[in-house]
Amino acid sequence: MIGFLIQRVLQALMVVIAMSIIVFLGVYAIGNPIDVMIDPASDQALREALIQRYGFDRPLFEQYFIFMNNMLHGDLGESFIYRLPVLNLILSRLPATLELALTAMLIATCLGIPLGLWAGYKPDSLSAKAIMGFSVLGFSVPSFWVGLLLIMVFAVELGWLPSGGRGPTTEVLGMNLSITSLEGWSHILLPALNLALFKLGLLIRLTRAGTVEVMSSDYVRFARAQGLSEGRVVGLHVLKNISIPIVTVFGLELGSTLAFAVVTETVFNWPGMGKLIIDSITVLDRPVMVAYLILVVFLFVMINLVVDLIYGQLDPRIRVKAAS
Amino acid sequence: MSETVLRVNNLQTQFQTRAGVLKAVDGVSFEVGRGRILGLVGESGSGKSVTGYSILGLIEPPGKIAGGEVLLNGKDITRLKGDAMRQVRGAQIAMVFQDPMMTLNPVLKIGTQMIAAVRAHARVSRKAARAKARNALAKVGIPSPEERLEAYPHQLSGGMRQRVAIAIALLHSPAVIIADEPTTALDVSIQGQILAEVRRLADETGTAFVWVTHDLAVVSSLADDICVMYAGRVVESGPAADVIASPRHPYTAGLLASVPAEHEPGTKLPQVPGSTPSLANLPQGCAFAPRCAKAGPACTTTPPVQHFEDGRTALCHYPIEPISCQPLSLTSTTYRSAS
Numbered sequence: 001m002i003g004f005l006i007q008r009v010l011q012a013l014m015v016v017i018a019m020s021i022i023v024f025l026g027v028y029a030i031g032n033p034i035d036v037m038i039d040p041a042s043d044q045a046l047r048e049a050l051i052q053r054y055g056f057d058r059p060l061f062e063q064y065f066i067f068m069n070n071m072l073h074g075d076l077g078e079s080f081i082y083r084l085p086v087l088n089l090i091l092s093r094l095p096a097t098l099e100l101a102l103t104a105m106l107i108a109t110c111l112g113i114p115l116g117l118w119a120g121y122k123p124d125s126l127s128a129k130a131i132m133g134f135s136v137l138g139f140s141v142p143s144f145w146v147g148l149l150l151i152m153v154f155a156v157e158l159g160w161l162p163s164g165g166r167g168p169t170t171e172v173l174g175m176n177l178s179i180t181s182l183e184g185w186s187h188i189l190l191p192a193l194n195l196a197l198f199k200l201g202l203l204i205r206l207t208r209a210g211t212v213e214v215m216s217s218d219y220v221r222f223a224r225a226q227g228l229s230e231g232r233v234v235g236l237h238v239l240k241n242i243s244i245p246i247v248t249v250f251g252l253e254l255g256s257t258l259a260f261a262v263v264t265e266t267v268f269n270w271p272g273m274g275k276l277i278i279d280s281i282t283v284l285d286r287p288v289m290v291a292y293l294i295l296v297v298f299l300f301v302m303i304n305l306v307v308d309l310i311y312g313q314l315d316p317r318i319r320v321k322a323a324s
Numbered sequence: 325m326s327e328t329v330l331r332v333n334n335l336q337t338q339f340q341t342r343a344g345v346l347k348a349v350d351g352v353s354f355e356v357g358r359g360r361i362l363g364l365v366g367e368s369g370s371g372k373s374v375t376g377y378s379i380l381g382l383i384e385p386p387g388k389i390a391g392g393e394v395l396l397n398g399k400d401i402t403r404l405k406g407d408a409m410r411q412v413r414g415a416q417i418a419m420v421f422q423d424p425m426m427t428l429n430p431v432l433k434i435g436t437q438m439i440a441a442v443r444a445h446a447r448v449s450r451k452a453a454r455a456k457a458r459n460a461l462a463k464v465g466i467p468s469p470e471e472r473l474e475a476y477p478h479q480l481s482g483g484m485r486q487r488v489a490i491a492i493a494l495l496h497s498p499a500v501i502i503a504d505e506p507t508t509a510l511d512v513s514i515q516g517q518i519l520a521e522v523r524r525l526a527d528e529t530g531t532a533f534v535w536v537t538h539d540l541a542v543v544s545s546l547a548d549d550i551c552v553m554y555a556g557r558v559v560e561s562g563p564a565a566d567v568i569a570s571p572r573h574p575y576t577a578g579l580l581a582s583v584p585a586e587h588e589p590g591t592k593l594p595q596v597p598g599s600t601p602s603l604a605n606l607p608q609g610c611a612f613a614p615r616c617a618k619a620g621p622a623c624t625t626t627p628p629v630q631h632f633e634d635g636r637t638a639l640c641h642y643p644i645e646p647i648s649c650q651p652l653s654l655t656s657t658t659y660r661s662a663s
Contacts, residue, residue, distance in 0.1 A: 218426035225380055225421075226441040226492060227414030229407075236440055240431050315431050316476040 008308065012301040019297040020071075023290055024064050032056060033284045037080050067290070076294075077287030081280070086291040090273060096166060097265070097272035099179050101257040103188055104195035109250065112200045116207020117234060123212055131204060138201025147194040147267035154190060161186050164269035191268040195261055199253050206249055210242030217241075243314050251307035259296040329499045329532050330379070330417075331355040335392035337371075337378045343604040348374040348387070350556035356500065356532040356549075361523070363547030363564060364536045365579070369600045371556040372536045376502040378402075379534070380419055381409045397499060415445040418493035422505040424485035428477040434461075434488055435473030441492050460491040465521055483514035490522070497529060504536045519546050540583050544568045552576045555601055555611035562636030570646045572630075572638040574618045610641070618642045 034050055051057050055066060070077065076086040115135075119128040155163035167187035169176040178184030214220060214237065223233050262274035269275075273292065280288035337349035349371045356362045366372045377383050379394050381401070393400045401412055413419075421427040429437060438457035439450060446453070454473065461469035464487045477485055486506055493501050503522070507515040523546060526533055535547055543550055543564060550567045552560040552575065560573035571577040578596035598615040601607065607614055613623035622641040630638050632646075 218421055218423060219429040221382065222419070222421055222427040222489070222492075223429075223437075223440070224382060225413055225419040226495075227410050227412070227444045228440060229410060229444065232440060232444065236432070236436075237429050241429065317430060317478050 008305050012305060015301055016294065016297055020068065020294055021064070023293045024067060025060075027286055027290050028060060028063075030284065030286075033080060033286050071294075076291035079280075079285055079288050081283055081285045081288075086287045089288065090276065090292055090295060093271065093273045093276045095176050096178075096270060097258055097261055097274060099177050100188060100191055100195065100265070100270060100272060101254065101261060103179065103192040104257060105199065105250070105254055107192060107196040108199035108203055108253075111196075112203030113207050113246065116204040117211055117238070119204065120208040120211025120215065121234060123208070128208075132208065135201040135204040138204070139198045140201075141197075143194055143198060144263050144267055146197055147191070147264055150190050150194055151267070161190050163190075164267075166271055191264050191270050194268070195257060195264045199257070202249060202253065203246065206245055207242060210245060211238055214238045214241045240314070244311060247307055247310050247314065251303045255296075255300045255303045258299055327358050328355045329358050329397055330534070331393075331395040332375070332379065333393040333395065335375065335378060335394065336390040337374050337383055337387060338390045340386040340388075341604070346603040347556050348603060349378060351392070352551075352553070352556070352558050353392075354549075354551045354558065354561060356534060358499075358532055359526050359530040360548045361526055361533040361535055361546055363543030363550045364534055364553060365538065365540060365543055365550060366553035367538060367600050369555075369603070370553040372538075372553050373504050375553070376419065376504050376534065376536050379500075379502055380413055380417055382413075382419075411445065414441060414498070415496040416498050417500045417502065418496070418498040420486070420489050420493050420501060420503045420506045423509045424482050424489055424506075425477075425509070427489050428485055430477055432476075433473065434475050434477065434480075438473065438488075438492055438495070441495055445496050456495065457491075460495050461488065463494065464488075464491045464525070465517075466491070481514075482510050483518065486510060486518060487521070490518070490525075494525065494529070494531070498531060500532045500534065502534045502536065505538070507542060508537070508539070515542070522546065540568070540579060552579070555606060556603065557611070557639060558637075559612065559639045560637065562632070563634060566634055566636060570644075572632060572636065572643040572646070573640050574616045574642075574644060575612050577644055578615075610639075618644075
């Protein structure tokens, strides 16, 4: 177990290093940010001074090593625009994205797994077909359009819910959260629904496919021959067997939701990390882009590590051979 | 014969398909006594497994039981619905399946699966259920049962897994166990052990077995009685030793002739010509007639059930005359009880 963990952490480290190089090179290729930062009317001396200050006159590898060295010291640089340490900037936006993503995943899971189970349990029923039709819509309709539609219906026409923003937040464990108040919930509901829709469709289809397969297996037949009730057959046999693909996709989707909730955050004007990265890209705020992408890589690596560990708990056949 | 626990009367199981109604089981009747083992023999597609599933009410749409009765201790269980049938399954009639690699859930511990099976029919504590599971494992000859309860199926050999499946079937001391080719996937020595174990259990517990198989060698060494099925019908039945010594139906004779045990090595093995007919396209009258050397003009009409001495039957216009030579044996071992 310990050996497995060390191996995975080393792998993760390699991925982070490789990604840091790719990201650094990619951003470097975009061009010189100085021209965006300074007044076009400023003179050459000021320009030179700035270039020197940020180290853009040094060779590429030197710039990279300086960057990496700073990163290892917890310094991801300073935003050109906000004039703030990048790490603080990103972390200040993290709670908003975190609560949005988790709420969306919660909605998708709590609805998707039961609906998928039902659709797989009674695949020929009318309700199952309706659920499957809905799931196709869920992941084929573009999310920005659904977002706009939700705003149109619930915010503009019906006026039940606010059209955007975060509403009031309270500080919990050093994070500003809006899910602590009812008004906060009214703000988070629409964007979370919007974000959940794609995942909901995906989870329904995944759960259904697994359920259909497991229901026709010999061990379900054997369980029925033992006189197990249908509730036990589904609750004990089916749920445990379909959980592996679900955990995989859940992990991947959680990662991508945290990292790329960009569209929804933009449509609902949600002040999360996605909105920050989009704003930074438009103004070529290099440190923010680089730090954000590396943070995303780190996030994915961590989630995958956790998913791998859960696998072992779910399926004894892929449990890591412990030194027993 | 001992008291009858299971009587199947004119059972009809049909599957509604695009090609029409398939009569997978077409008027099958047999009975099994307490502690007896009935061998239900036939080739693939003869309807023997469907018969087993029908008895347990495990036929799924588009299949359905279209007629007949399954009398368990005199009570027709084909009319039971939902929870009433669930209470019969596993408690009064249990089933063991063909492939022990597939019948146990790979991600659940043996103990978890057995406790679920115990608690499906008995309102007992987890601890009591566990004790019952442990005893059942010990009863089928599994060493250190307590440790096996903590094992996952992939940690056991095929033979062990099949013993676990049989132990699960035995949990509630059912009147009948339907065994659907349970030793087919095992190698011969393990098969021998399991057969001996089953024979012992039948004698000791009084549980009756319906042993579905295509393997005549297994049947000849294990079963008390035989039903030979062809295209959804029972074509011959009777005491196992008699049927094997002197088959009355040409199909049974053909099957017996194709068992390698009796033949000189190097000589060509006789086989039943042709192959099993498609259920969608059965010939008129006797379904076996196109493959039968003895077929005559009468075979285009449905053959009558002919009754012979010792309660033997054959579904044939031209049954084979009994032969009175040495009873032949297909294997050197026999698991049949001495009685």
